[in-house]
């Protein structure tokens with residue numbers, strides 16, 4: 450009978466428990482234990498990792514509080530470049546986009562669009578190796594970004610380990626999404642900066658980007674950034690190998706343990722997309738985070754593959770923007 454040292458068993462047990470509790474609290478917004486119980490289990494795990502340093506792992510919940518400041522960020526190449534989106538500013542330009550991509554492929558009768566709210570935050574590129582978060586990077590110029598893994602680990606809604614049932618075959622998974630500051634947190638941070646006589650952040654997007662570039666991840670941990678995932682890639686395999694559509698990719702991201710913005714909608718026509726855009730023009734002002742548009746994508750990965758990219762943008766997506774607005778004070 451293999452004897453497992455009690456401290457090894459206990460740290461693994463605590464990690465699982467705390468991970469489930471953190472996922473339930475930050476991603477599902479449905480706590481499974483009292484805060485006091487979480488804190489007690491957390492302290493026990495921290496003590497064990499101090500006592501047995503060899504038991505600390507990169508996916509332990511204790512990395513969420515951040516570590517001593519980095520001196521600078523190293524720049525890293527994205528395994529898969531982050532593309533930018535072409536902009537449209539009204540329904541006519543949305544229609545024009547629809548006509549444009551249709552001219553590139555043989556006539557298609559029915560097509561599915563996925564409409565998603567465009568989150569006004571800072572893009573992140575996450576890399577998971579065998580289900581463990583190994584790197585978090587800023588968008589940079591789309592090809593190279595800055596390695597901000599320590600900071601990314603403090604974002605509670607970003608899983609440190611993927612919920613991987615049946616996906617163990619995926620050695621490396623690339624996830625893209627938007628880190629953002631909820632409006633309440635943004636206002637709080639600016640009030641603190643006002644009191645400290647520091648310059649205020651102009652809007653939640655700058656506040657998120659500024660926070661992510663903090664060298665001291667303990668400050669990042671206190672700022673309560675949040676994250677919505679929106680794209681999934683498996684390097685070396687075409688995306689259709691694990692999901693055939695953007696719609697399925699969003700469901701897979703949720704299954705893996707990411708927060709996905711709940712307001713995404715499958716649209717069967719541009720008219721439906723236009724309705725979604727008009728609905729959220731006013732409705733989005735009631736959301737607890739800033740948005741600046743709607744991202745419309747053709748859902749089929751096969752069709753995305755056929756259409757490909759222009760010099761700068763994917764042909765199969767468009768960012769339908771709302772007129773710029775002032776950030777709330």
Ligand SMILES: NC(=O)c1cc2c(N)ncc(C(N)=O)c2s1
Nearest residue numbers: 532533534565566567568679744
């Ligand atoms: N630059 C990009 O490709 C994107 C940027 C964003 C954004 N800021 N928010 C949401 C989405 C989305 N749901 O796809 C995208 S996609």
